[in-house]
Amino acid sequence: MELNMQRAWKRRDFLGLAACAGGAVFVSALPGWAAGRDEAFYFVQLSDAHWGFQGPPNPDARGTLPKAVAAVNALAEPPDFLMFTGDLTHTTDDPAERRRRMREFQSIIAALKVPVVHLMPGEHDAGLDQGAAYRELFGPTHYVFDHKGVHFIVLDNVSDPAGRVGAAQLDWLAADLAQQPQSARIVVFTHRPLFDLYPQWDWATRDGAQVIERLMPHPNVTVFYGHIHQEHHHMTGHIAHHAARSLIYPLPAAGSQPQRLPVPWDPAQPYRGLGWREVEAGRASGDFGIEERPVNG
Structure with a gap:
């Protein structure tokens, strides 16, 4: 199966396109798997901005994403890349409003x-139209790229309203993995967790076990995801799964209360539970150093 590989958009490309009516795309492959192979590097993960959300529990709903952008820009050394693991925007039934929010996010x-x-959708971006608006404005919902000896796989487990990756994408994943050596360093990005964290709250992927089954033959796999609006770490066999905090409001621990309601805003600690992370990839190692960063007012 031929993989859909396009070049990644760099900042200068985006700035040129941002002035155009059509917006821009930030997805696809970095050229040169061999370039800088096995050099240490780091990237930033942001997640769940829910741009367009208004009301409790975040009275600064239009401020937290710009604050995160400013925080990343203030880093002493810029990351090699940034990955945004979904829910760029908040869901709306109005297709025109959905696109307007996506353009504002851009x-x-x-x-x-x-x-x-690099961007990927969450269910708020793609669940109501099977990813049509997202693909129109940002490009493919699943893709791969390579960077300094690490193979990155972006999976779409949100465009299907049932919360599945789906047979076609599972075949695509298997074909991609077949091209990688067993010892390859692999990082997977998803929005929903691939394991059954708490299906009652939609914190699962219906066919996530089939994804993990395809990944298991590779000993150096790490998964980064969003969706649950909190830091969380879990192991399925040798595969580590790390959830990121959100940029809009935190959610409670799985099953800790009857309903999945946001943690109330605390004026004394207004940005408690909101944040983003840096991920450092060491030289030729399967381990990744994670540093959690807060959103500050």
Whole structure:
């Protein structure tokens, strides 16, 4: 099966396109798997901005994403790339409003001083139209790229309203993995968790076990995801799964209360539970160093 590989958009490409009506795309492959292979590097993960959300529990709903952009730009050394693991925007039944929110999101992240930005959808971006608006404005919902000896796989487990990756994408994943050596360093990005964290709250992927089954033959696999609006770490066999905090409101621990309601806003600690992370990849190692960063007012 031929993989859909396009070049990644760099910041200068985006700035040129941001002034155009059609917006820009930040997805696809970095050229040169061999370039800088096995050099240490780091990237940033942001997640769950829910741009367009209004009301409790975040009275600064239009401020937290710009604050995160400013925080990333203030880093002493820019990351090699930034990955945004879904729910860029908040869901709406109005197709025109959905696109307007996506364009506003584009305009905000255009300020990022990062060489490459990769995006993927969450269910708020793609669940109501099977990813049509997302693909129109941002490009493919699943893709791969390679960077300094690490193979990155971006999976779409949100465009299907049932919360599945789906047979076609599972075949695509198997074909991609067949091209990788067993010892390859592999990082997978998803929005929903691939394991059954708490299906009652939609914190699962219906066919996530089939994804993990395809990944298990590779001993150096790490998964980064969003969706649950909190830091969380889990192991399935030798595969580590790390959830990121959100940029809009935190959610409670799985099953800790009857309903999945956001943690109330605390004026004394207004940005408690909101944040983003840096991930450092060491030289020729399967381990990744994770540093959690807060959103500050």
